[in-house]
Amino acid sequence: MNLKQLSEKLGLSPTTVSRALNGYPEVSEATRRRILAAAKEHNYSPSSQAKSLATGRAMTIGHVIPTSSTTEMVNPIFGDFIAGAGETYAAAGYDMILSNVHIEKELDAYRDLAARKAVDGVIVHAPRLEDPRIELLREVRLPFVFHGRAPIEDSDYSWLDINNARAFERATKLLIDLGHRDIALINGDEHMDFAIRRRRGFEAALSDAAVPARPDLMVSDEMTETFGYASACRMLTLPKPPTAFLVSSIIVAIGVRRAIAQHGLQMGRDISVVTHDDEISYLRNGASEPVFTATRSSVRDAGRRTAELLLAQIANPNAAPAQELWECDLTLGSSTGPCPTAQ
Known part of the structure; x- marks a missing residue:
């Protein structure tokens, strides 16, 4: 069953049904309960495309993976981080984009994601000296959380790191x-x-x-x-x-x-x-x-938690930066x- 069919069965507009399923407050509680009960009865869950239409979001998170002749991000550690983050995305109805680019094209990749509104936010990997990504992501207004910390004094960004x-x-x-x-x-x-x-x-x-x-x-x-x-x-x-x-x-x-x-x-x-x-x-x-x-x-737990921090930032963009330092x-x-x- 798709959204249109569920809406017709309930005698409601697709917009009302979609907003109820996505937690918007404009729908009365009685109507919301009725819609949720019908969705459960007919095994309906909204697709990411439907959620995107209802929320105005891409319902997708980006990971840009820089590579070069001397650096390779795709390794077992990264794989476990992505697995943990993916669990959080799936539970929240988000998809994930992995963009594998040469390190010289990395900043362009972030600009492109922002310009196309392809993602609602990004997790940034492998912080490094004089990291230019913080300023760029602020400039293009793309929500982000670092896995790790950049070695700078400016603390006005979100990160999760181990000590x-x-x-x-x-x-x-x-x-x-x-x-x-x-x-x-x-x-x-x-x-x-x-x-x-x-x-x-x-x-x-x-x-x-x-x-x-x-x-x-x-x-x-x-x-x-x-x-x-x-x-x-x-x-x-x-x-x-x-x-x-x-x-x-x-x-x-x-x-x-x-x-x-x-x-x-x-x-x-x-x-x-x-x-x-x-x-x-x-x-x-x-x-x-x-x-x-x-x-x-x-690192899998770190992936789960970093994804949670990013989704919270997307939901509440005016909140203060979230920063967590885990002891080993x-x-x-x-x-x-x-x-x-x-x-």
Whole structure:
């Protein structure tokens, strides 16, 4: 049954039926109850097109995915975030557009979405240094929420982030407490805000403990298994190799574990590893017990909540910016132990 047929059965105009189903206050409560009961009886739910006509909205949320020869946003972490956000959109009757564009065309993509009124708002991914997207989205009046924070003082925008600096400070202190002093940081791309904050937390913990930071034990790049493997292999052949690794993703940590095994060492006994775990759905950190000691925060939960913040902003555009900072859990696994050289 479509909207027209339901309207004819009720003897009401399609506009009245549509506005009742979409919660508009102009419809009396008695009429609304009658319409909702008929919709339930006939298994009718309004299409996104019908909702768009009734609300004047596109009923669609946008995600612009920038790519380049060195950067690839489409990864398992992003996939879990999108899955969580998609659950929220579906429950609210929204569709989703994913626009995969070269990073040099990213700003044009946002302008195009706004000009065509193709979306009601966007979630912005991977905040970076001197991020131009905040000013652009304000200029084109497109509601937005950042997943993460841009490293600027201006706080007049909505975001959801984890406390990256605090998480990596705690993780580094744990390794220091275990006697480690030669600690390697295998970080994400340090053009990105999350990686900048993680390095700050790492270096703060070293400074507090009067442990010298070693530049030869710090690298950053796209978070892939091969990056973790190659970085760990190089470091393990240094004249003074690390006794512990702090890693920005469980994907990278798997590569580090491969390098440790290839060098005839045992993770958790000879070499300790702490990673960040986004609790990726199909890449679990062990079953009953964690494999990796990890700072943990569900990226799928972050997707759900970031979508909720954006939909609330669309519904109430005059509300103050919403900002949420989530603390990470620190979970002990079998990948850490006392520093062998300190025993």
